[in-house]
Amino acid sequence: MPDHLTIVDHPLVQHKLTVMREVATPTATFRQLLREISQLLAFEVTRDLDLTTRQIETPLCEMQAPTLAGRDPALISILRAGNGFLDGMLDLIPFARVGFVGLQRDEETLEPMQYYFKVPDRLDERAVIVVDPMLATGHSSAAAIDLLKQNGAKNIRLMCLVAAPEGVAHMHEKHPDVPLVIAALDDHLNEKGYIVPGLGDAGDRMFGTK
Known part of the structure; x- marks a missing residue:
């Protein structure tokens, strides 16, 4: 396994992912599971956030207690499916700043085309967590990180639900400094650029648009 890749094999993550993969899982259930699984993945993707200490007073004494250091983290959603990760992550990091990168895949070339970009200021002083459920070719994620x-x-670190080997390889080639946290590394991409076995189009399944 590449050094930059972490697969979260926690039993709850794997169980929830199995339910999400099933074609019969309804939209509302898929959306709720995506929120829940994002919280579980968030524990791993935030594991190395910097800490400092500050003095507090407990009911018994004063102490130097650990607290997050620096500016608030930035969560960056790759539209539109990345938004499915935001609610769960904001439950855990309610003070995080949020940004959006709109990249639409050209179905002929599979290359990303930018249509929206709005992110917090001072990204150089923040931990930046990019979220996108599916890492297929990796072109959209790599392009988003280029912009950031x-x-x-x-x-910067990237959090995905399911990845294809092709996407992992592309990300490592373009951004070897960016750690990647995923729930599953699937088998391959089909001729249309979809992950197999995958779970279909995450955006369509989350929003009920197909």
Whole structure:
């Protein structure tokens, strides 16, 4: 397994992912499971956030207690499916800043086309967590991270639900400094660029648009 890749094999993550893969799982259930699984993955993707200490008073004494250091983290959703991760992550990190990158895949070339970009300021001083449920070719995620780096981001990590080997390889080639946290590494991409076995189009299944 590549050094930059972490697969979260926690039993609850794997169980919830199995239910999400099933074609018969309804939209409301899929959406709720995506929120729940994002919280579980968030524990791993935030594991190395910097800590400092501050003095507090407990009911018994004063102490130097650990607290997150630096500016609030930034959660960056790759539209539209990335939004399914935001609610769960904001439950855990309610003070996080949120940004959005809109990239639409050209169905002929499979290359990403930008249509929206709005992110927090001072990305160079924040831990930046990019979220997108499906890492297929990896082109959209790599392009989004290109844009974030151009806007100053340095401390970046990518969180996905399911990845294809092709996407993992592309991300490592383009951004070897970006750790990748996923729930499953699937088998391959089909001729249309979809992950197999996968779970279909995460955005369509989450929003009920197909």
